[in-house]
Amino acid sequence: MDFPSEPLTVLRQRKTIPVYSRWFGSWRISIDRRAFTTLELRHNYDKAAPLWSRLLHRLSFPSAYEKLLCRALPDDVRSARDKPLRVLDCGIGTGALTIALTRVCSTPLELSGIDLSPRMLELARYNLRDVDSVVSLCQSDVRKLPYNDKTFDLVMTSHVLEHLPCPSVALSEMVRVLRPNGVLLACFTRNSPLGFYVHLKWRIHRMTPAKARSLFLDSALTYARCLPIEHNLLCRQLSLACIGRKPSCERQNEA
Numbered sequence: 674m675d676f677p678s679e680p681l682t683v684l685r686q687r688k689t690i691p692v693y694s695r696w697f698g699s700w701r702i703s704i705d706r707r708a709f710t711t712l713e714l715r716h717n718y719d720k721a722a723p724l725w726s727r728l729l730h731r732l733s734f735p736s737a738y739e740k741l742l743c744r745a746l747p748d749d750v751r752s753a754r755d756k757p758l759r760v761l762d763c764g765i766g767t768g769a770l771t772i773a774l775t776r777v778c779s780t781p782l783e784l785s786g787i788d789l790s791p792r793m794l795e796l797a798r799y800n801l802r803d804v805d806s807v808v809s810l811c812q813s814d815v816r817k818l819p820y821n822d823k824t825f826d827l828v829m830t831s832h833v834l835e836h837l838p839c840p841s842v843a844l845s846e847m848v849r850v851l852r853p854n855g856v857l858l859a860c861f862t863r864n865s866p867l868g869f870y871v872h873l874k875w876r877i878h879r880m881t882p883a884k885a886r887s888l889f890l891d892s893a894l895t896y897a898r899c900l901p902i903e904h905n906l907l908c909r910q911l912s913l914a915c916i917g918r919k920p921s922c923e924r925q926n927e928a
Contacts, residue, residue: 688838690876706876708838711814715789717875718766722792726767726800732911737904738773738831741860745900745916746777750827750856757781757807761825763815763847764788764833768797770860774829775804782806785825787813815843820850831860832912834888835877844892851919857894858916860902861885867910885915895920 689705709717718725729735742751750758758780762771765786775782784806788794794810801808813819815833828847834840847857861880862868868879880888882899889897894917902912 690838690872690878692872706872709836709876711789714836715791718788718790719792722767722790722796725793726769726796729767729769732907733904734908735769735773737902737908737912738770739777740904741900741902741914742773742777742858745858745914746827747856750780751778752780754780757783758827759783759825759852760785760827760829761818761820761847761850762786763818763828763830763843765797765810766790766793766831768800770829770831771797772800772804774827775806784808785820786810787815787818789814816846818846818850822849823852824850826852826855827858828855829858832862832877834859835862835880836875840878840888841892844888848892848894848919853919853921855919856916857889857919858914859885859889860912860914863911863913865910867907871911880913882913882915885913889915889917893920894918 688708690708692704692706694701694703758778760771760774760782762784765771765788768786771784771786784801784804786797787810788797789812791812794812798810811819815830816837828851830847834843837843844859851857862871862877864879864881871877872879885899886897897915897917900914900916902908902914
């Protein structure tokens with residue numbers, strides 16, 4: 674699957690998810706699918722919320738997230754520091770990725786999370802009740818984050834950007850609220866047979882490592898690299914991760 678080659682201004686106006694696109698000589702054949710609206714996504718995740726944690730555990734994603742964070746996060750993020758690490762989880766769901774972070778970080782944390790689904794937020798609040806960190810959750814759209822510029826040291830998101838016709842819009846918002854030299858980690862559904870099954874249910878983008886890295890680099894993130902989500906065959910087939918840093922002020926000024 675190839676992403677369409679339209680300019681960014683055109684992509685921002687898209688309301689569809691690309692399914693298939695190929696050139697045959699001078700002919701281009703493409704199939705798109707209408708993306709879920711914001712209200713449809715909220716309704717669908719509200720409906721899925723009661724069984725969501727059970728599904729993640731059945732697929733072993735909590736353990737996979739811990740392994741991913743141990744491998745992916747730089748030492749200056751995971752190790753002890755004078756000030757708490759300010760973290761934002763965009764599309765926090767039931768809190769699985771944030772809980773995994775609390776298990777691998779030795780530094781104090783200030784945790785924030787957003788989600789479209791009120792039911793997901795209720796479960797995240799319950800699942801994070803015993804976490805020894807400051808936790809702040811709110812209902813919001815990832816394309817318009819309710820935070821000031823340069824607020825967070827680490828921004829995370831798992832299987833959220835792929836729902837959007839133009840993922841770069843939300844990714845730009847995440848970069849905006851990230852502090853210079855801060856880290857951004859995103860998990861995507863992989864372009865695989867299992868990924869196609871997820872697409873059929875949720876109308877999502879399916880990502881290759883090259884496309885994920887290109888999305889990060891186009892959003893002015895540096896040191897972008899992709900990692901498999903290794904724990905079992907299902908996790909590897911379903912998902913991949915990409916991590917990058919926001920340039921420091923000095924680099925931005927030099928540019």
